[in-house]
Amino acid sequence: MTMLAVEIPYWGQSLFRVLGGLVAVLLPAGAIVYLFLFKMMSFMQSRLGPMEAGPYGSMQLLAEVGKWMQKEDLAPEAADHRIFKMAPLIVLVSTFLLVAVIPFGPDALFTNFSVGIFYGLAVASVSVLGILVAGWASANKYSLLGGLRAAGQLIAYELPMILAVLGVVIQAGSMNLQTIVVAQNTGEIFGFSGIGNPFILTQFIGFLIFMIAVQAELTQAPFDMPIAESELVSGYMTEYSGFRFLIFFIAEFATAGVFAMLASVLFLGGWGIPFEWFGWTSIDDVDNWMNIVGPLIMFTKMLLLTFIIMWVRFSSPRFREDQLQTFAWKVLIPLALANTAITAILKVAF
Numbered sequence: 029m030t031m032l033a034v035e036i037p038y039w040g041q042s043l044f045r046v047l048g049g050l051v052a053v054l055l056p057a058g059a060i061v062y063l064f065l066f067k068m069m070s071f072m073q074s075r076l077g078p079m080e081a082g083p084y085g086s087m088q089l090l091a092e093v094g095k096w097m098q099k100e101d102l103a104p105e106a107a108d109h110r111i112f113k114m115a116p117l118i119v120l121v122s123t124f125l126l127v128a129v130i131p132f133g134p135d136a137l138f139t140n141f142s143v144g145i146f147y148g149l150a151v152a153s154v155s156v157l158g159i160l161v162a163g164w165a166s167a168n169k170y171s172l173l174g175g176l177r178a179a180g181q182l183i184a185y186e187l188p189m190i191l192a193v194l195g196v197v198i199q200a201g202s203m204n205l206q207t208i209v210v211a212q213n214t215g216e217i218f219g220f221s222g223i224g225n226p227f228i229l230t231q232f233i234g235f236l237i238f239m240i241a242v243q244a245e246l247t248q249a250p251f252d253m254p255i256a257e258s259e260l261v262s263g264y265m266t267e268y269s270g271f272r273f274l275i276f277f278i279a280e281f282a283t284a285g286v287f288a289m290l291a292s293v294l295f296l297g298g299w300g301i302p303f304e305w306f307g308w309t310s311i312d313d314v315d316n317w318m319n320i321v322g323p324l325i326m327f328t329k330m331l332l333l334t335f336i337i338m339w340v341r342f343s344s345p346r347f348r349e350d351q352l353q354t355f356a357w358k359v360l361i362p363l364a365l366a367n368t369a370i371t372a373i374l375k376v377a378f
Contacts, residue, residue, distance in 0.1 A: 045128075045138050052127045056285030056330060057278055061089050063331070064338040065281070072342055096277075099270035106167035107267065115165060116268065116275035118158030123283045125151040130289050131206045133299050133322030134314040144205040145197060148290060149190055152245070155283065156182045159247075159254070162276075163264040174263020177349065178254035182245055184356040189241035191364035192234040195371040196227050196294045209298035210311050224302040228295040233367045235295045237360055239333070242287045243340060244356070246280065250344040253352060284334055292329035299326045 036044070066088060070077030078085030103112050129144045131137040141147050156179055163175015197203055200211040208227075215225025228235050244251040255263040265276050292298055299322030308314050347355070 049124055049127055049138065052130075052132070053123055053282045053286065054278070056289075056327070056334075057282035058089055059331065060281045060285055060334050060338070062086060064334065068335070068338060069342050093274065096270055096274040101270040101272060102267075104167045104267050108165040108167070111161050112165035112267075113272065115158050115162035116272045116279065118161060119155045120275050120279040120282070122151055122154035122158065123279055123286055125154065126283075126290070127286050129205060130286070130293060130326075131209060131299060132326055133319035134311055135316075136299070136319040136322055137206065140206055141204065143203045145193055145203045145208070145294075148205070149186075149193065152287075153182070153186055155245075155279070159264050162268070166264070166267040168267050170261055171264050171266045174254045174256070174266070177256075178247060178264060181247070181251060181254060181352060184353055185241045185244035185251075185360075188237050188356060188360035188364045189245070191361065191368055192231075192237040192241065193294060194364075194368045195231045195234040198368070198371045198375050199227060199230065205293050205298070206311070209293055209300050210303075212297040213300035213303050214308075214310070221304040222302065224297060224300075224304070226295065226297045231295060231367070231371070233363065234371075235291070237364050237367070238291060238294070239336065240360065242284075242291065243337060244352075245287065246284055246337070248280075248284075248337070248341040250340070250347045251352060252346055253349055256346065284337055285330055288330040288333035288337065289326060291333050292326060296329050296333075298329075299323065301325065 062085075066077045066085060078088035081087040081091045103109055126148055128138045129141055129148045131140070159178040159182075160175045163171045163173070163178070166172070196208060200208040202208060202211070212226050213224045215221070217223070217225050217229065247254045255265065265273060268276060299318070303309065303314070306315070
């Protein structure tokens with residue numbers, strides 16, 4: 029039996045990467061909106077949610093997208109129209125840049141940077157620029173206040189997020205996300221390798237800090253001061269309508285999904301399962317079928333973590349601005365520093 033090998037040109041590989049990126053960002057975003065925004069929130073409030081468009085309202089998201097696409101794209105007369113239109117794209121592009129570094133299988137990955145987590149945390153902060161630009165360019169005092177609040181909040185919570193990740197980097201001995209996945213699935217806990225060594229067990233404090241910081245980065249309750257409908261009438265999004273508001277909406281839930289994927293890679297073993305189960309000793313031994321099963325495992329872990337994010341969002345009251353900043357600088361950052369120091373000491377000692 030002969031096998032036909034087809035060499036894909038570089039432009040073809042680039043096209044596949046773009047299509048894969050669209051699927052990796054938009055599919056989780058759609059699943060999150062339907063499962064959690066439409067259904068979970070409805071059940072928490074003792075109602076059914078959308079039921080008319082498709083079976084159990086499964087086509088409601090398409091109906092919403094169609095509605096937004098038909099609306100007129102308006103902009104304030106005094107706005108800086110060029111950067112006003114650019115702002116939603118900056119926010120969405122940062123999500124695509126972040127998903128590019130996440131591994132979905134032993135060979136199912138867009139890039140394999142040796143400093144992948146450094147790159148990921150760097151591009152995740154690009155969305156702050158888009159939000160600030162949206163607030164400034166709208167020529168609206170509420171939008172400007174929302175943009176400034178968002179900038180202050182995201183800068184404050186990026187530091188504990190980075191410090192929380194440091195513990196994982198120290199334990200794995202690498203900033204490469206694929207290496208971090210393999211370290212968890214080939215590791216041992218007190219000599220027992222049956223479940224590997226998922227870092228959520230040894231870095232539980234780091235995991236909590238990371239998830240809290242993600243909640244703040246997404247500007248979701250209880251960290252939704254930049255939007256604050258009751259105070260700022262949607263903040264930096266006040267003047268956006270139609271397609272551009274839709275981009276902000278997609279970016280919000282797509283970013284939630286991508287951050288959940290990143291958390292699953294750092295703390296839950298990512299696409300992998302304990303290598304001991306199949307007698308694998310390294311990533312070179314992993315069977316090719318994991319390139320198909322791996323993304324499904326990642327998707328499942330992503331939904332689990334997104335459920336936690338949305339649960340907190342739907343059940344928590346909003347912080348005051350001073351409480352929000354105090355919590356970051358006086359609680360999360362000292363706790364993250366202590367976790368990093370203890371991890372480093374134990375790494376050297378053992």
